[in-house]
Amino acid sequence: MDTWLEVTLPVPADRLDGVCSVLTANGMTGLVVEEEGDFLRFLEQNRQYWDYVDEDLARRMKGASRVKFYVPDNQEGQEQLRRTLTGLEEYEPQIVSLREEDWATSWQKYYRPIQVGKRVYIVPDWMRGEPAPQGRTPLYLNPGLTFGTGAHPTTQLCLELLEDVLRPGDKVLDLGCGSGILAIAALALGASRAVGVDIDPKAADVAFENAALNGIGDDRLSVYAGDVLADGKLAARLGPGQNRVVLANIVADVIIPLSAKAGEFMTGDGVFLTSGIIEGRQDEVKAALEQNGFAVTRHLERGGWHAFQAEIM
Numbered sequence: 289m290d291t292w293l294e295v296t297l298p299v300p301a302d303r304l305d306g307v308c309s310v311l312t313a314n315g316m317t318g319l320v321v322e323e324e325g326d327f328l329r330f331l332e333q334n335r336q337y338w339d340y341v342d343e344d345l346a347r348r349m350k351g352a353s354r355v356k357f358y359v360p361d362n363q364e365g366q367e368q369l370r371r372t373l374t375g376l377e378e379y380e381p382q383i384v385s386l387r388e389e390d391w392a393t394s395w396q397k398y399y400r401p402i403q404v405g406k407r408v409y410i411v412p413d414w415m416r417g418e419p420a421p422q423g424r425t426p427l428y429l430n431p432g433l434t435f436g437t438g439a440h441p442t443t444q445l446c447l448e449l450l451e452d453v454l455r456p457g458d459k460v461l462d463l464g465c466g467s468g469i470l471a472i473a474a475l476a477l478g479a480s481r482a483v484g485v486d487i488d489p490k491a492a493d494v495a496f497e498n499a500a501l502n503g504i505g506d507d508r509l510s511v512y513a514g515d516v517l518a519d520g521k522l523a524a525r526l527g528p529g530q531n532r533v534v535l536a537n538i539v540a541d542v543i544i545p546l547s548a549k550a551g552e553f554m555t556g557d558g559v560f561l562t563s564g565i566i567e568g569r570q571d572e573v574k575a576a577l578e579q580n581g582f583a584v585t586r587h588l589e590r591g592g593w594h595a596f597q598a599e600i601m
Contacts, residue, residue: 291360291361291385291386291387292358292359292360292361292365292385292386292387293358293359293360293361293365293369293383293384293385293386294356294358294383294384294385294386295356295357295358295359295369295372295381295382295383296354296355296356296381296382296383296384297354297355297356297376297379297381297382298353298354298379298380298382299353299354299355299379300353301353304321304353304355305566305567305568305592307355307376307379308321308355308566309539309566310375310376311355311357311372311376312539312564313539313541314371314372314373314374314375315368315371315372315487315488316357316368316372319355319356319357319440320355320356320357321354321355321356322353322354322355322356357372358386359372361385400412400415401415401418401420403421403424404444404447404448405444405447405448405451405452406423406448406451407423407424407425407451407477408424408425408427408447408451408473408477409421409424409425409426409427410426410427410429410469411426411427411428411429412428412429412430413428413429413430413501414430416428425476425477426476427469427472427473427476427502428498428501428502429467429469429498429501430497430498430501441590441591441592441593442537442563442564442565442593442595443469443470443537443563444590445563445588445589445590445593445594445595446470446535446537446561446563446595447469447470447473448588448595449561449563449586449588449595449597450470450473450474450477450533450535450561451473451477453533453559453561453597454474454477454478454479454533455478455532456478456480457478457479457480458474458478458479458480458531458532458533459479459480459481459482459483459527459530459531459532459533460474460475460479460481460482460483460531460532460533460534460535461482461483461484461485461526461527461531461533461534461535461553462474462482462483462484462485462534462535462536462537463485463516463534463535463536463538463546463550464485464486464487464536464537464538464542465484465485465486465491465495465511466486466488466491466494466495466537467491467494467495467498468484468491468494468495468496468498468499468509468511469498470535470537471483471484471495471499471509471511471535472495472498472499472502472504472509474533474535475499475502475504475508475509476502476504479533480508481508481509482508482509482510483509483510483511483512483526483527483531484509484510484511484512485511485512485513485514485516485522485526486511486512486513487513487514487515488513489513491511491513492511492512492513495509495511496509496511512525512526516546516549517542517545517546517549523549523552523553526553527553528552528553529552529553529554529555530553530555531553531554531555531558532554532555532557532558532559533558533559533561534550534553534554534558534559534560534561535561535562536550536560536561536562536563536564537561537562537563537564538562538564539564539565539566540564540565540566540569540570540572540573543562543564543565543573543576544572544573544576546562547560547562547573547576547577547579547580547582548576548580550580551580551581551582551600554600556600557599557600558599558600559597559598559599560577560582560596560597560598560599560600561595561596561597561598562577562595562596562598563593563594563595563596564593564595565593565594565595565596566592566593566594567592567593567594569594570587570589570594570596573594573596574587574596577596577598581600581601582598582599582600582601583598583599583600583601584596584597584598585597585598585599
């Protein structure tokens with residue numbers, strides 16, 4: 289039985305965004321932010337999707353402010369943990385070992401479907417038999433031990449932009465695809481082909497697993513591992529000039545250099561959607577987009593995170 293380490297960083301509320309930014313920059317994209325205010329707002333906004341509120345969970349969230357993430361309980365996981373915590377030495381991590389089935393069960397206890405935007409309905413796979421609301425496209429995911437399940441504002445903002453700009457038959461490129469949720473959503477919403485790329489070599493397995501839950505095979509989805517900014521051969525495999533929609537739900541420090549390259553992958557009427565931009569960095573990203581030939585046509589913000597829709601001028 290595989291075991292995992294649940295790592296919790298107690299963080300003052302006014303430092304949460306900064307800590308999340310460092311963790312993300314260090315390669316840990318699967319973050320769970322626990323803050324009482326966000327927790328209460330989430331319950332209120334999604335009241336219709338919860339059968340009940342776990343009283344013990346509510347008690348533990350009282351005054352809480354912390355960030356959680358998960359790594360394998362092995363030597364590789366220990367190295368990943370060391371890299372992830374670089375620059376955050378002032379915080380004392382609380383580490384608990386979990387069996388895989390214990391972790392999954394603890395989430396299944398209160399995980400419910402999420403409506404995103406006007407059309408997307410994200411459903412945990414174990415609730416597949418329940419009907420989706422009229423007009424919604426179900427997107428089945430198994431949270432398991434991977435994140436990128438649509439709960440974070442950055443993913444939701446990107447999905448909302450995607451559903452508005454996507455046309456039937458579009459080709460889509462997802463830079464930093466992670467769990468594959470955005471590429472899979474694009475295919476579920478009518479894209480003909482999607483390509484994902486991520487620096488994490490494990491991303492392909494996770495993305496294909498999630499794609500299979502939605503009846504999507506490798507005839508419509510391709511996923512590559514590598515750094516598109518540094519690997520010219522990889523860049524040549526990502527459909528130069530062929531993608532009408534290019535996605536980058538990453539961080540500002542990666543989106544800024546990507547803004548100089550994204551246009552190479554796009555059709556003349558293409559759209560570049562960027563998200564994962566923390567409060568305070570949005571002006572830098574907007575300036576980089578404009579300097580590299582894009583016109584920002586839409587700007588969304590939620591919970592201290594920003595997303596842009598940009599088109600080639």
